[in-house]
Amino acid sequence: MTTDINDRVLLDIEGGVATLTLNRPTALNALDTKLAEALSAGLSRCEEDDAIRAVxxxxxxxNFMAGGDIKMFSALLNEPSGARRSYFERLIHQVHESIIIMRRMPKPVIASVRGAAAGFGVSLVLASDLAIAADDAVFTLAYCHIGVSPDGGSTFHLAHxxxxxxxxxxALLGDRYSATDAESLGLINRAVTSSNLEDETAKLANRLAAGPTAAYGRTKQLLNASLNTSLESQLQAEAERFAASATTADFAEGITAFLGKRKPEFTGR
Structure with missing residues (x-):
């Protein structure tokens, strides 16, 4: 089932996997106001729909996303500096809603990248839980090339x-990195041949969708919190979430399946 969030983002749901497609191919899927709105709306729907188990x-x-729409930026150059500043603050706060939802939602989010991933495109890859890229993918933070500092949480996720x-x-040089370089650096999890990207993405997404998604959600919370907490706080959070996971049907199924030497059938409950 495919749904247009608006003409900028398509949502397809199949077998517990939601695929959000950035849909401005003639503009290399560059970010404009409508795409920013549609992306956060699509991610919100994925977060709220219990039938969706991976994204x-x-x-x-x-291409994945070639950053912000430079033509849109150019149209603002004649605006007074105060108006321009206000516009971009509003736009970037709107863009940041998507990053917050991606990190908050208990479901795993996979970035599947081919071609250009620049600027906010890199920010989306970094904010995803897992990332897989075709061998033709090229990554560049690129913000320095238009005289601005990065957004999209990239200064947080990149440093970590x-x-x-x-x-x-x-960030300061804005150089380009191949998919192989990105894998070596830890920007993505794996690079695959371009012809295998869709199959490898589907395989990974279906594997996650069939997994213990409630436990995945708690694992995401723990790993994200670990970036900015003390060991003692992290240990307490681990204890609480392990105990909560141990009350679920998935835990009972996992134990029973292990003892029965069979593959578990998780339901996310």
């Missing part, structure tokens, strides 16, 4: 993913 984020056509020195290099 895939991809771009239409041959690659370390502060490498994050400085990636």
């Amino acid at each position: 895939v984020l991809r771009g239409a056509g041959d 993913a690659v370390g502060i020195k490498k994050a400085m290099e990636i």
Whole structure:
């Protein structure tokens, strides 16, 4: 079942997997106001729909997302600086809603990347729980090339993913990185051939959708919290969420299946 959030984002739901497709292929899926609105709306729907157990984020056509819409930015150059500043603050707060939803939702989010991933496209990859990319993918933070600092949580996620020195290099120089480089750096989980990207993405998404999604949600909370907490707080959170997981039907199924030497059939409950 495919639904247009608006003409900028398509939502397809099949077998517990929701695929959100950024749909501006002639503009390399560049971010404009309508796409920002549609992306947060699509992610909200994925978060709220209990039938959705995993989410895939991809771009239409041959590219993932080439960052912000430069033509839209250009149209604002004649605006007074105060008006321009207000516009971009509102836009970026709207864009950041998507990042917050991706990190908050208990379901795993997979970025499936081919072609260009630039600017906010890289931010989306970094905010995803897992990322898989075709060998033709190219990653560049790129903000420095238009004289702005990054957004989309990339300054947070990048530093944690690659370390502060490498994050400085990636952000300040704006160089391009291949899928193989991105895998080595920890920006993505794996690089695959372009012809295998869809199959490998589906395989990963279906595996996650068939898993103990309630436990996945608690695992996401723990790993995200670990980026900004003390060991003692993390240990307490682990105890609470393990105990909560142990009350679920998935826990009982996992134990029973293990003892019965069979594959568990999780329901997310």
